[in-house]
Amino acid sequence: MTLAQSRSVSQPPAKYDPKWMFWFWQKVVEGAPILVANTVPYADSTGTLTSAANTLTWDGSTFTLGTVDTMTIHGSLITSTFVANSDTRSIVELHSHSDTAFNSSVVYAARTRGTTTAPTIVQNGDLVLQQAATAYDGTDYELLGYTQWEVDGVPGANDMPGKWGVFTTPDGDFNPIRRLTVDNAGNVIIGGDTSATELRLLEPSGSGTNYTGFKSPVLAANVIYTLPTADGTSGQVLSTNGSKVLSWTAAGAASVGGSNTQIQFNDSSAFGGDADFTWDKTNNLLTIGGTTTASGLKFSGTNQRLQGDFSTATIVNRLAMQTSTANGATWFTVVPNGTSTTAAVNLENAASPANNTVLTFNIQGNTAYIGTFVRGTGTLTPLLLVCGSTSTTERGRIDTTGNFVWSTAALGTTATDGFIYMSSCAGTPTGVPTAYTGRIPLVFDSTNNRFYTYSSGWKTPFPFDGNFSYSTSTGVLTLGTTTSSSGITFAGTSNRIKGDFTNATIASRLHFQTSTANSSTFVGIIPNGTANVAGISLETDSAVTNSATLLIYMYNTTTAMIRARSRGTGTVPSLLFTTGNSEPPTTIGTMDPNGNFVWNSAAIATTATNGFIYIPTCAGTPTGVPTTYTGRVPLVYDSTNNKLYIYNGAWKGATFA
Numbered sequence: 283m284t285l286a287q288s289r290s291v292s293q294p295p296a297k298y299d300p301k302w303m304f305w306f307w308q309k310v311v312e313g314a315p316i317l318v319a320n321t322v323p324y325a326d327s328t329g330t331l332t333s334a335a336n337t338l339t340w341d342g343s344t345f346t347l348g349t350v351d352t353m354t355i356h357g358s359l360i361t362s363t364f365v366a367n368s369d370t371r372s373i374v375e376l377h378s379h380s381d382t383a384f385n386s387s388v389v390y391a392a393r394t395r396g397t398t399t400a401p402t403i404v405q406n407g408d409l410v411l412q413q414a415a416t417a418y419d420g421t422d423y424e425l426l427g428y429t430q431w432e433v434d435g436v437p438g439a440n441d442m443p444g445k446w447g448v449f450t451t452p453d454g455d456f457n458p459i460r461r462l463t464v465d466n467a468g469n470v471i472i473g474g475d476t477s478a479t480e481l482r483l484l485e486p487s488g489s490g491t492n493y494t495g496f497k498s499p500v501l502a503a504n505v506i507y508t509l510p511t512a513d514g515t516s517g518q519v520l521s522t523n524g525s526k527v528l529s530w531t532a533a534g535a536a537s538v539g540g541s542n543t544q545i546q547f548n549d550s551s552a553f554g555g556d557a558d559f560t561w562d563k564t565n566n567l568l569t570i571g572g573t574t575t576a577s578g579l580k581f582s583g584t585n586q587r588l589q590g591d592f593s594t595a596t597i598v599n600r601l602a603m604q605t606s607t608a609n610g611a612t613w614f615t616v617v618p619n620g621t622s623t624t625a626a627v628n629l630e631n632a633a634s635p636a637n638n639t640v641l642t643f644n645i646q647g648n649t650a651y652i653g654t655f656v657r658g659t660g661t662l663t664p665l666l667l668v669c670g671s672t673s674t675t676e677r678g679r680i681d682t683t684g685n686f687v688w689s690t691a692a693l694g695t696t697a698t699d700g701f702i703y704m705s706s707c708a709g710t711p712t713g714v715p716t717a718y719t720g721r722i723p724l725v726f727d728s729t730n731n732r733f734y735t736y737s738s739g740w741k742t743p744f745p746f747d748g749n750f751s752y753s754t755s756t757g758v759l760t761l762g763t764t765t766s767s768s769g770i771t772f773a774g775t776s777n778r779i780k781g782d783f784t785n786a787t788i789a790s791r792l793h794f795q796t797s798t799a800n801s802s803t804f805v806g807i808i809p810n811g812t813a814n815v816a817g818i819s820l821e822t823d824s825a826v827t828n829s830a831t832l833l834i835y836m837y838n839t840t841t842a843m844i845r846a847r848s849r850g851t852g853t854v855p856s857l858l859f860t861t862g863n864s865e866p867p868t869t870i871g872t873m874d875p876n877g878n879f880v881w882n883s884a885a886i887a888t889t890a891t892n893g894f895i896y897i898p899t900c901a902g903t904p905t906g907v908p909t910t911y912t913g914r915v916p917l918v919y920d921s922t923n924n925k926l927y928i929y930n931g932a933w934k935g936a937t938f939a
Contacts, residue, residue: 415427
C-alpha cells in the first residue's frame with residue numbers, strides 16, 4: 283500500500299490550522315485507488331483509511347454530512363456551503379471547556395461590503411445573519427420563519443447599531459412576516475405588518491389554552507405610557523392623567539364610559555356616559571338633558587339646597603336662571619307632579635324656614651294667590667307694592683288687618699301721579715257684575731260724569747262736575763266751560779257717532795257748528811302728542827273692511843294730500859273734480875287709478891268759452907331754472923313772442939303763429 287498525501291508527508295497539518303481542516307490521503311493498492319470519489323477519507327474501526335458515500339462528501343462547492351441532497355424553497359434551488367443530512371435528527375454540538383467565564387462556544391456571522399480582499403463598510407439596513415426554518419409541503423420546502431440580524435442605523439468607526447427581528451409565516455401563506463423587533467435603542471416592538479398584532483400572555487400550564495391579549499388600535503401618533511414607580515395599595519387600579527402617565531387610583535376611577543365631555547356614572551357596575559349629561563370645561567357649564575329627551579335634576583331626601591352666589595353686589599355676577607336658547611326669553615316654570623293642581627314659589631325670610639314669614643306666589647286649582655303668611659311663631663308682615671329705583675319705594679300696601687292702602691302720604695293739589703285709577707264706562711252701566719259677598723263693584727260713567735255702585739241694581743248719586751250738564755228744556759248736553767279744556771273720549775274700538783246725517787231737508791241733518799254766536803265754523807282734526815298726521819276718511823262700506831275710500835289728510839308736516847284708495851277687496855276709485863247743481867254733478871276733471879289726469883268729460887266746441895286748462899304765462903323768454911320733479915317737465919307760454927316753452931335741462935320752445 284502506498285500512501286500519498288496532498289502535502290509533505292513528513293509535515294502533517296497543524297492541529298486547528300484553518301487552511302488545512304482536511305488532510306487528503308489516497309490509498310493505492312496495486313496502482314488503483316480504493317476511496318470513493320468526492321468523499322472525505324476516515325479511519326474505520328480497524329484503523330484502515332477508507333471513505334464511503336453518505337458520510338462526509340465534497341463536491342467542489344458543498345460539504346455534506348450524510349446523504350447528499352438538494353433543497354428548493356418555494357421552487358428556488360438553495361446552494362449551501364455546508365449540509366448536514368440525516369434520516370433521524372441533525373444535531374450540531376459546540377463544546378467549550380474552560381475555567382474562564384467568557385470562554386464560551388461562539389458562532390460568528392460576519393458581513394462586509396466589497397470583497398474578501400477589499401472589504402468596505404456596511405450600510406444602514408444591511409442584513410448580516412438569518413437563521414431560517416423550512417419544512418417540506420409535499421412538493422418542495424417552504425419557510426416557517428426566521429430570525430435575522432441587520433444594521434439599524436448609520437455605522438462608523440467603533441459604532442455598529444444593530445437590530446434583531448423574528449419573522450413567522452401565517453397560516454395559508456408561505457411568506458414570513460415580521461412579528462417581533464428589538465431595535466438599537468432596546469425597544470421591543472411587537473408587530474410590523476399591516477394588521478394589528480397581539481401580545482398574548484397564556485394562562486398557567488395545565489390550566490388551559492386561554493390567554494390575555496393586548497392589541498394596538500389605529501393611531502395618529504405614537505402613544506407611550508409611563509408606569510408608576512411603585513406598587514399601589516390593595517384595590518387600586520391604574521389610571522391616566524391624560525398625558526399617558528399612569529398612576530394608582532381608587533377602584534372605579536379609571537373605568538371610563540361614554541364620549542368626550544360626558545360625565546361618568548355607575549352603569550351596571552361600570553362607568554357609563556350619556557350625551558344628555560355633559561360638562562363644558564371651557565365655559566364651566568353643566569348640561570342635563572337633550573333636545574329630544576325629557577330630563578331634569580332630581581334631589582332625593584329632605585332639607586336639600588341649591589346653592590350659589592345669589593347675593594353678590596354686582597348683579598351680573600350672581601347665580602341666575604337663564605334659558606339655554608341663544609337670544610331667547612327665560613320662563614322660570616314651576617309645575618306640580620302627577621294629578622296635583624298646586625304649584626308655588628315661596629320666598630322665606632329665614633335660612634331655616636320653621637318660624638318665619640313667607641311671601642308666596644302660588645296657584646291652587648283655578649285660583650292664583652300672591653300674599654304673605656307665617657310659619658310657626660313667625661310674625662305676619664304687610665305686603666308692600668314697590669315701584670322705583672330702590673327696594674323701599676313703596677306705592678301701596680295690603681296691611682295685616684286686610685286694608686288696601688294707596689300712597690304713603692297725602693298728594694299735593696298739583697300732583698300728576700300717585701292716583702288710584704278705577705274702571706270707567708262710557709254711559710250708564712247695565713251689566714250684572716259677578717257677586718263677591720260683602721263687597722260691591724264701583725265704576726265711573728265717564729259720559730255722564732257719575733259714580734255707580736251695584737247693590738241689587740246700579741245706583742248713582744249725581745254728576746260730579748259742573749263742566750258736564752244737560753238741559754231738559756233744550757235737550758242740549760254741555761261738556762266743559764269757557765275756562766276748561768274738555769271733550770269726549772271713546773274707549774275701545776269700532777265706536778260710532780250717530781245722528782241724522784241724511785235727512786232730505788239739509789237744515790234738519792246733524793251738523794257740526796261752532797257754539798260762538800254768529801261765528802264761522804272750523805272743524806279741527808288734530809293728531810295726538812307728537813304725531814303729525816290728521817285726516818278725514820270717507821268710506822263706501824259701513825264695516826270699513828272692503829271699501830273704496832277717499833282720504834283728505836295732512837300726511838306730515840310738509841304734505842297735504844287728497845287720496846283715492848281701497849281697503850280689503852274694495853276697488854280703487856277714480857277721483858273726480860265736479861261742479862254744478864245736478865245729480866250726478868258735471869265732471870270737469872278725472873284722476874284715474876292708472877295715474878292719468880283727464881280734463882273735461884268730452885270734447886269742447888270750437889266756439890267754447892270755458893272748459894280749458896290754463897297754463898302760466900310770462901312776458902318774454904323764460905330764464906329761471908325751475909325746481910326739479912323727476913320724470914316731469916315745467917310748461918310756460920311766452921305771451922310776448924307767442925312761444926310755448928318746456929324746460930328739459932334748458933328752456934326749449936316752439937313758436938305759435
